[in-house]
Amino acid sequence: MMMNFAYLFATVGLIQGLKFMGDPARAKTGNMLAAASVVLALVAVVVATGWAGSTHVLLLVGLLTVGTLIGKTWSSRVAMTAMPQLVSIFNALGGACAVVLSLNEVYGAGTPVDNKLLGGVLILTALFGGTAFTGSMVAYLKLDGRKLPRPAQIHKVLARLLLAVLAAIVAYYFAMPTDASTYPTVLLAIAIAALAYGIFLTLPIGGADMPVLISLLNALTGVATLMAGLLFHDPVMIIGGILVGATGILLTLQMCTAMNRSLGGVLAGKIISAKSTQSEVEQDIRSITAVETASLLAFSKQVAVVPGYGMAVSQAQRECFALQEMLKGTSVDLHFIIHPVAGRMPGHMNVLLAEANIPYESVLEMTAVNDTMEHYDTVLVIGANDVVNPAAENDAESPIYGMPIIRAYKAKQVVVMKRSMAKGYSGVVNTLFDRQNCKVLFGDAKESLAAIITELKRI
Amino acid sequence: MDFSYTITAIDGVFILALSLLLGFEVIKNIPAVLHTPLMSGSNAISGIILFGGIVQLLNTPLDHVWTLAAASLAVLLGSINLAGGFFVTHRMLSMFSVKRKPAKGRKA
Numbered sequence: 001m002m003m004n005f006a007y008l009f010a011t012v013g014l015i016q017g018l019k020f021m022g023d024p025a026r027a028k029t030g031n032m033l034a035a036a037s038v039v040l041a042l043v044a045v046v047v048a049t050g051w052a053g054s055t056h057v058l059l060l061v062g063l064l065t066v067g068t069l070i071g072k073t074w075s076s077r078v079a080m081t082a083m084p085q086l087v088s089i090f091n092a093l094g095g096a097c098a099v100v101l102s103l104n105e106v107y108g109a110g111t112p113v114d115n116k117l118l119g120g121v122l123i124l125t126a127l128f129g130g131t132a133f134t135g136s137m138v139a140y141l142k143l144d145g146r147k148l149p150r151p152a153q154i155h156k157v158l159a160r161l162l163l164a165v166l167a168a169i170v171a172y173y174f175a176m177p178t179d180a181s182t183y184p185t186v187l188l189a190i191a192i193a194a195l196a197y198g199i200f201l202t203l204p205i206g207g208a209d210m211p212v213l214i215s216l217l218n219a220l221t222g223v224a225t226l227m228a229g230l231l232f233h234d235p236v237m238i239i240g241g242i243l244v245g246a247t248g249i250l251l252t253l254q255m256c257t258a259m260n261r262s263l264g265g266v267l268a269g270k271i272i273s274a275k276s277t278q279s280e281v282e283q284d285i286r287s288i289t290a291v292e293t294a295s296l297l298a299f300s301k302q303v304a305v306v307p308g309y310g311m312a313v314s315q316a317q318r319e320c321f322a323l324q325e326m327l328k329g330t331s332v333d334l335h336f337i338i339h340p341v342a343g344r345m346p347g348h349m350n351v352l353l354a355e356a357n358i359p360y361e362s363v364l365e366m367t368a369v370n371d372t373m374e375h376y377d378t379v380l381v382i383g384a385n386d387v388v389n390p391a392a393e394n395d396a397e398s399p400i401y402g403m404p405i406i407r408a409y410k411a412k413q414v415v416v417m418k419r420s421m422a423k424g425y426s427g428v429v430n431t432l433f434d435r436q437n438c439k440v441l442f443g444d445a446k447e448s449l450a451a452i453i454t455e456l457k458r459i
Numbered sequence: 460m461d462f463s464y465t466i467t468a469i470d471g472v473f474i475l476a477l478s479l480l481l482g483f484e485v486i487k488n489i490p491a492v493l494h495t496p497l498m499s500g501s502n503a504i505s506g507i508i509l510f511g512g513i514v515q516l517l518n519t520p521l522d523h524v525w526t527l528a529a530a531s532l533a534v535l536l537g538s539i540n541l542a543g544g545f546f547v548t549h550r551m552l553s554m555f556s557v558k559r560k561p562a563k564g565r566k567a
Contacts, residue, residue: 022489028552035545045510052517067538075547090540094505097536101511108526225508239478240507246482247501347494354554
């Protein structure tokens with residue numbers, strides 16, 4: 001009876017915690033509430049399972065302590081730029097846990113699988129967990145810039161083949177009469193195929209599609225948790241799993257909308273190809289120096305920065321903060337405008353700017369300012385490309401046509417910081433450079449910003 | 460005292476359907492600024508899959524070494540996911556709140 005109340009409190013706490021996490025003022029409380037609820041539920045699970053002997057309890061406490069310490073160490077050491085990698089690793093561990101649980105239930109604990117419900121739940125735990133495990137590992141390696149086989153047609157073919165194999169095994173299991181003796185083999189086949197599927201699902205997916213992929217893999221682990229909850233008859237796991245799954249699915253769809261891409265397209269590894277429509281168009285590019293940019297800024301009243309992943313790569317966040325402080329001194333407002341898919345996971349840019357102490361009141365969402373972009377005297381584009389390409393709005397031939405963009409071109413002056421004239425991720429020609437009000441500042445973003453700040457000090 | 464807790468299949472389906480609706484309701488309209496902490500936080504919550512490992516571990520006799528080892532592995536993996544996720548989310552959210560203090564504490 002007491003345990004039921006503990007479960008109830010934990011469940012309500014989990015839901016309320018996640019709700020708070022959607023509100024900037026209460027997000028921290030929400031996270032702690034969710035963590036406390038999980039601890040409560042954990043104690044309830046241990047008590048409800050019953051006293052198994054002191055060795056078991058010591059082993060359990062030891063494992064939980066070691067796991068917590070490892071988790072704490074990783075999370076306190078990670079650089080904010082590497083956050084997507086850490087989330088991927090954590091997600092991979094959750095997925096691996098699901099596969100181990102499912103196989104251990106049948107092979108280790110020897111639970112006889114004599115009905116379709118139990119069998120189906122075990123199969124789905126292994127399927128979602130396995131895909132999430134290897135998928136997240138490959139995503140981690142990709143994000144970390146490790147050497148992986150180049151995306152190839154064969155990966156997509158294998159992914160589809162494995163998906164068909166998985167579907168065939170599941171169909172076979174449900175079509176055949178229940179047979180507890182062959183069940184372990186069926187489950188093992190599912191686990192192996194799911195692990196392989198995770199790899200080939202993730203391999204062809206491009207860097208800019210990472211926010212979609214990470215959200216999706218998160219959702220998969222959530223569903224695996226839900227399935228495990230059904231397996232162990234644990235309501236907290238069921239509700240927790242659903243909340244995670246729902247979060248993941250919603251973010252996945254939001255990211256897809258922000259890129260004007262279909263989930264199917266992303267998963268099929270459809271890489272936007274520019275070759276067919278625009279090959280080598282000569283662009284007339286006006287370059288600008290850091291000194292000229294500084295004087296442009298000095299004469300501006302409203303300035304905006306559009307940061308992209310390139311900013312994170314060159315670690316220019318602190319220079320952005322320094323620039324903002326500098327301009328504040330001359331009563332120039334500096335805003336940061338963030339595209340929903342900038343960075344390698346949803347909201348990544350916001351975290352990086354927060355780490356550099358940039359007040360979040362000055363960080364704006366694309367939709368909040370897009371209709372008033374002409375009020376900005378100068379817009380600095382740092383390490384972003386496709387998200388400011390006007391071709392997405394006015395060139396129906398363009399591969400990125402229809403993708404919502406930040407209308408930087410509407411500002412009085414646009415300065416794009418670029419390392420070289422290399423094209424954006426999509427390889428699409430950026431027609432922003434053809435505009436009269438756009439100039440390019442070549443060089444490393446961090447160094448350019450430092451040079452601008454030095455020059456501003458002199459003015 | 461009776462510590463047993465079981466849910467029947469139909470209970471499960473009810474919980475499933477209702478919490479699915481609830482899940483979408485709870486997290487829709489979340490501002491982009493919180494997307495990353497939300498994701499790492501929800502990722503942490505999915506670590507509760509380790510409860511399954513706990514149940515397996517506590518129900519396995521000590522002489523079933525491999526079963527015990529597998530359950531232990533599940534508990535370890537899950538607990539890293541769970542604890543690490545909550546800690547890193549806390550770290551991120553602390554960054555968001557740090558500079559709200561000077562804004563509030565500014566002398567007018």
